[in-house]
Ligand code: ADP
């Protein structure tokens with residue numbers, strides 16, 4: 001990660017549920033501007049790790065440092081304001097509203113730096129909405145009711161709604177789940193456009209997609225970080241091969 005500023009660090013982060021250790025002394029860090037993929041067999045602890053980072057679950061021991069602050073001591077309601085945005089597997093768009101109306105709502109809740117900047121120049125909000133729509137490939141669907149979007153388009157709308165909040169860190173859990181091969185390719189292109197502009201942690205099981213987007217891949221197994229590196233490095237790692245075969 002070179003000389004980029006460290007944005008997030010989990011240090012010996014551990015969580016157990018009724019004695020079952022789902023995340024086990026995990027050391028994991030991400031630099032500002034990184035697009036990090038988190039992979040691992042089912043039950044490895046990937047979703048739980050995202051839960052810990054966004055405050056949905058609490059660590060039982062260890063630390064989570066975000067922008068130099070120990071955020072594991074925060075309550076969840078503060079987390080969103082902290083600058084961490086999360087996309088869950090089930091989309092949460094307003095199905096009765098159009099793409100444009102969804103984006104308008106997305107851009108207006110929790111006004112942040114972005115919003116305030118653009119309030120000063122009249123009409124610039126529309127410009128920003130259109131820019132977001134273009135970024136996620138929904139520029140021709142602005143007047144489409146969200147209920148009529150394809151599965152992939154719905155996911156992209158939700159990604160746009162998260163981007164509208166301008167979070168410093170974006171967490172996504174299996175964004176390509178249920179997508180067609182074409183939609184998955186479009187999503188890889190979208191992520192490549194986001195590269196460098198945002199910091200993302202993306203949990204994925206589609207290795208083709210991961211290869212298309214990731215610089216560094218972190219592999220989890222049984223709650224721990226098993227390996228980290230490029231797609232080629234981790235695919236040659238004997239421990240990684242064993243973890244996938246043994247699951
Ligand atoms: P992954 O996303 O890598 O497939 P998860 O993080 O969802 O894995 O789960 C890791 C392990 O922790 C699994 O064995 C799962 O059953 C267990 N687990 C996750 N959340 C809970 C919970 N709230 N209560 C009990 N066990 C849980």
Ligand code: MG
Pocket residue numbers: 046047048
């Ligand atoms: Mg999961």
